[in-house]
């Protein structure tokens with residue numbers, strides 16, 4: 591016992607409903623130097639967690655970086671009822687075990703797919719007033735914990751909502767949000783159930799101005815998508831020998847999905863081969879039937895590029911729109927409905943084209959972000975923090991030595 595040490599913060603970590611401080615968290619440790627114990631009062635709880643640093647070189651997650659989760663319960667319900675198999679025939683305990691596991695996995699998947707996270711770690715002076723609001727919330731919460739005054743609690747809730755609104759607004763400007771908006775739209779129309787999103791970066795040989803190597807682009811995408819529960823990177827296209835036309839990219843992914851769906855009833859050994867296809871949505875493994883359709887998600891400017899002479903063949907457009915389908919996000923300056931009306935081919939397949947109006951418009955574009963980086967202007971909130979770090983670490987987009 592003599593080797594054990596006890597560390598504790600200097601203030602209480604729980605206040606009883608009567609306002610008395612009645613709990614102090616303690617840490618019992620051995621052979622570990624606990625240099626600093628602090629109480630974090632930012633999390634949404636009146637039991638204040640403690641955070642402590644164990645040795646300076648060991649990094650631990652800072653408890654004062656809260657993550658807010660938003661669950662769309664309607665979507666959860668529809669996903670859960672789709673994923674949970676209604677026909678269950680259980681004849682042995684092995685089958686009962688499997689059914690229980692499948693049930694839990696379906697609930698977990700439905701929850702993951704209907705929940706988005708917002709990390710409030712982005713909070714700093716870049717968002718005017720937010721810093722002050724956070725400090726104000728901390729003061730109000732302390733006041734509520736000490737007095738249990740209802741007015742205080744109302745004020746805490748109001749400030750929490752304002753913080754959420756501000757950070758959500760910034761989130762809306764990110765490009766990943768476009769894919770989320772498209773999914774919401776399709777779900778709302780009950781048109782189809784979106785089970786996954788795939789981002790397929792173009793091959794280096796596409797040769798577009800300012801196109802970085804696929805290695806860098808894929809790494810940045812990995813970072814950008816690491817918090818998404820349903821959007822995945824597919825690096826198949828950029829690992830081909832040269833540029834692949836979009837129709838073939840869609841067909842490759844469609845064929846892979848079909849073969850997985852067909853193998854869902856086969857032995858696990860046969861299915862193993864598909865496990866390295868990291869872009870395949872988890873939920874595909876639970877599907878018992880029904881086709882899965884790959885669609886092309888694009889902005890209205892890409893749709894209008896169908897009319898650029900020599901860029902797309904009619905045969906490709908026919909297959910892309912006729913067999914796969916398009917989801918088009920509006921962009922300022924484009925009129926996709928008019929464009930479809932003026933094209934016989936697109937009008938023929940109109941029912942396969944979903945136009946998603948982005949009411950909260952924003953003109954984020956990679957050209958503008960690259961320009962800002964070149965000029966050492968802030969791109970915070972437009973890109974994931976870790977993507978910004980990656981860009982600076984590798985001196986991409988002329989950020990070297992800045």
Ligand SMILES: Nc1ncnc2c1ncn2[C@@H]1O[C@H](COP(=O)(O)OP(=O)(O)OP(=O)(O)O)[C@@H](O)[C@H]1O
Pocket residue numbers: 768887888889890891892919920921952953954955956957958
């Ligand atoms: N602000 C936006 N609103 C809707 N769609 C967008 C927006 N920005 C890009 N897209 C779509 O994303 C897809 C990828 O386009 P691209 O890589 O050319 O992006 P971009 O930001 O327009 O790039 P650049 O600025 O280099 O032209 C295209 O389908 C494009 O229409």
Ligand SMILES: NC(=O)c1ccc[n+]([C@@H]2O[C@H](COP(=O)(O)O)[C@@H](O)[C@H]2O)c1
Pocket residue numbers: 791792796798834835836837892895901902903906
């Ligand atoms: N004929 C085709 O299949 C075709 C033509 C132009 C662009 N694209 C694709 O559209 C995407 C966006 O290209 P841009 O950035 O040039 O608009 C890329 O993935 C590219 O491969 C495909």
